[in-house]
Amino acid sequence: MIAAMMTLTMLGSLLGLLLSLAARFFQVPSDALREDIMELLPGVNCGQCGYPGCGGAADALVAGTAAPTLCPPGGAALARTLAAKLGRALDASGGPPLLAEIDESLCIGCAHCGKLCATDAIIGAPKQIHVVLQEACTGCGVCVEVCPTECLQLRPQKPTFDSWCWPKPALVGV
Amino acid sequence: MRLHDFRGGVHPPSQKHLSAGRPIESLPLPSRLYIPLQQHAGAPALPVVAVGQQVGKGELLARAQGATSAPLHAPSSGRIAAIGEFTAPHASGLPLPTIILETDGEERWAERESLPDPFELSPEEVARRVGAAGIVGMGGANFPAAVKLSKARQAGVHTLVINGAECEPYVTCDDQLMRERAGEIADGIAIMLHALQASHAVVAIENNKPEAVEAMSDACRHDARIEVLSLPSRYPAGSAKQLIQLLTGLETPAGGRGTDTGLLVHNVGTAYAAHRALRHDRPLISRIVTVSGGAVPEPRNLEVPIGALAADLLAYCGGVSDESARLLMGGPMMGQPLPGPQVPVIKGTNGILALTPDEIGEASEPSPCIRCGRCVEACPMGLLPLELSKRARGEDWEGIQALGLSDCMSCGSCAYVCPSHIPLPQYFAYARDMLAAQRREEQKARRTRELMEQRQARFERQERAKAEAAAQRRAAKKPRTAVLEADED
Numbered sequence: 001m002i003a004a005m006m007t008l009t010m011l012g013s014l015l016g017l018l019l020s021l022a023a024r025f026f027q028v029p030s031d032a033l034r035e036d037i038m039e040l041l042p043g044v045n046c047g048q049c050g051y052p053g054c055g056g057a058a059d060a061l062v063a064g065t066a067a068p069t070l071c072p073p074g075g076a077a078l079a080r081t082l083a084a085k086l087g088r089a090l091d092a093s094g095g096p097p098l099l100a101e102i103d104e105s106l107c108i109g110c111a112h113c114g115k116l117c118a119t120d121a122i123i124g125a126p127k128q129i130h131v132v133l134q135e136a137c138t139g140c141g142v143c144v145e146v147c148p149t150e151c152l153q154l155r156p157q158k159p160t161f162d163s164w165c166w167p168k169p170a171l172v173g174v
Numbered sequence: 175m176r177l178h179d180f181r182g183g184v185h186p187p188s189q190k191h192l193s194a195g196r197p198i199e200s201l202p203l204p205s206r207l208y209i210p211l212q213q214h215a216g217a218p219a220l221p222v223v224a225v226g227q228q229v230g231k232g233e234l235l236a237r238a239q240g241a242t243s244a245p246l247h248a249p250s251s252g253r254i255a256a257i258g259e260f261t262a263p264h265a266s267g268l269p270l271p272t273i274i275l276e277t278d279g280e281e282r283w284a285e286r287e288s289l290p291d292p293f294e295l296s297p298e299e300v301a302r303r304v305g306a307a308g309i310v311g312m313g314g315a316n317f318p319a320a321v322k323l324s325k326a327r328q329a330g331v332h333t334l335v336i337n338g339a340e341c342e343p344y345v346t347c348d349d350q351l352m353r354e355r356a357g358e359i360a361d362g363i364a365i366m367l368h369a370l371q372a373s374h375a376v377v378a379i380e381n382n383k384p385e386a387v388e389a390m391s392d393a394c395r396h397d398a399r400i401e402v403l404s405l406p407s408r409y410p411a412g413s414a415k416q417l418i419q420l421l422t423g424l425e426t427p428a429g430g431r432g433t434d435t436g437l438l439v440h441n442v443g444t445a446y447a448a449h450r451a452l453r454h455d456r457p458l459i460s461r462i463v464t465v466s467g468g469a470v471p472e473p474r475n476l477e478v479p480i481g482a483l484a485a486d487l488l489a490y491c492g493g494v495s496d497e498s499a500r501l502l503m504g505g506p507m508m509g510q511p512l513p514g515p516q517v518p519v520i521k522g523t524n525g526i527l528a529l530t531p532d533e534i535g536e537a538s539e540p541s542p543c544i545r546c547g548r549c550v551e552a553c554p555m556g557l558l559p560l561e562l563s564k565r566a567r568g569e570d571w572e573g574i575q576a577l578g579l580s581d582c583m584s585c586g587s588c589a590y591v592c593p594s595h596i597p598l599p600q601y602f603a604y605a606r607d608m609l610a611a612q613r614r615e616e617q618k619a620r621r622t623r624e625l626m627e628q629r630q631a632r633f634e635r636q637e638r639a640k641a642e643a644a645a646q647r648r649a650a651k652k653p654r655t656a657v658l659e660a661d662e663d
Binding site for chain 1: 212264265266268269270540566596597600601604606607608610611612614615616618622625626627628
């Protein structure tokens, strides 16, 4: 009876010790920053950034090999949060955001573009004229490359009544 | 009632003598009226008429859409010429969806229903009728009046404040309305008191309008619930929050509403419109507009159908005498610079001004901030305009929000006193628009994420459906093979 108890106690403490040593020496380092960035990214692994999924993009961002503007679906809002998170300057020289537009006179309704769009922003049945829903388009440009007639182009957006902004006062020496 | 005080404020030259005391004249009916679908806070109205349709005066053109919205009515009889886009009365000069009405000059009213006594109706019904008449805040805020009335009744507002302060320089439309139509306004106030179930009303008028004070006092004498008060003239006493502070000494909390203090502020024009709607079944289709400014040869107070072009009004007042004049909708302190005279008058338009460069002080070039702090003294909201503008210039959006940009009401007092002529309100407008653009971007990013997830889910669903179909096919095949095997046996 006592021998059995002793054996089990010793076995338990030995295994416990082994486990705690294993946790210390074989630990896989998990990066808190990477986790945070994964939270921010869309997380659907569309691959538009050129990295293998959002995990790959997060690794590149942490390593500093990718710019905070890498994610087309995230847009300017994500670029800003990423830049703030990583403490990096945001290259704001991009100008106004470009969105895809279809020239109806050239569209042949091949329906190649709609299949690729990550946000389902292009609608239209085969052999019918297609149209881009501007409020869903992220301007990633995947559709532009597959269009056989080049009717899909990225164009800067004209301001509307709701999106118009007062210009910054241009003052010299103030 | 003992008056309190509000902080800051300025005394710009009132220039009201240009148009004050000029009787209200009707603008000759223009041949075309341009009625934007969005001329109120909230969702745009939804057209219910078709192109080519004949409409009577006062007929419904577009119905309210959603809880905060307002319907539009035909300002005159005629034919709907088009429903398209037309330049908005806004600094951007961008178009808004607009109903274009070709008037026939007959002024034929649409059929009207006979009206019950408004005091027999329930408060909810009075508010509903105010909303159905398309009445919005006539002081320039354009907030649907019915929404304000119902919300205030639920919040238990005890006092209705009728704002006749009209503190903007040049503008005299409320002054003239009170002088000429005080009886109708008093009746409108009684109707609004009924809709609010409030016990007391105060008509607040700046003391530079003694005739209006007298006329309103006379008209309200028979009703003990209505008190007429003369306020000291100081800009911006006519702002709702400052007016409440003047009357009660209570400050509206940051981010809060005026009704949090138990008071509701409505413009005199709104009370007049409520009287017209509830007593005569007339929707809001016209308003009084002051046409004034140094470049206007004959300043006037005009009763104008909604949708008349600023050019029509200016032409009736002798045209614009100075080529370099700046056109404004509203007063010179808070008004909207207009892209040109070809923009329509909307429900909240209280003035069309053509100001000469001298009046605006365009000659003075901005120079660096000397941190004199005069803007801080002038700010009625207790903000630090010099610090706010510094952050707007440096694009420090978090900093500017922390300093209370959202409490700024763009009254322009800071710019008025600035010895360096720094365009402070433009900086704040720029910052506000930039923050709004950021919010839109964030919303779009969230939406994108949703769309991508939905697409992913759809693919998974399709995969699953395919796999199930394949499994079914296999299952359907199996018994047959079993049968075949049985046959072979």
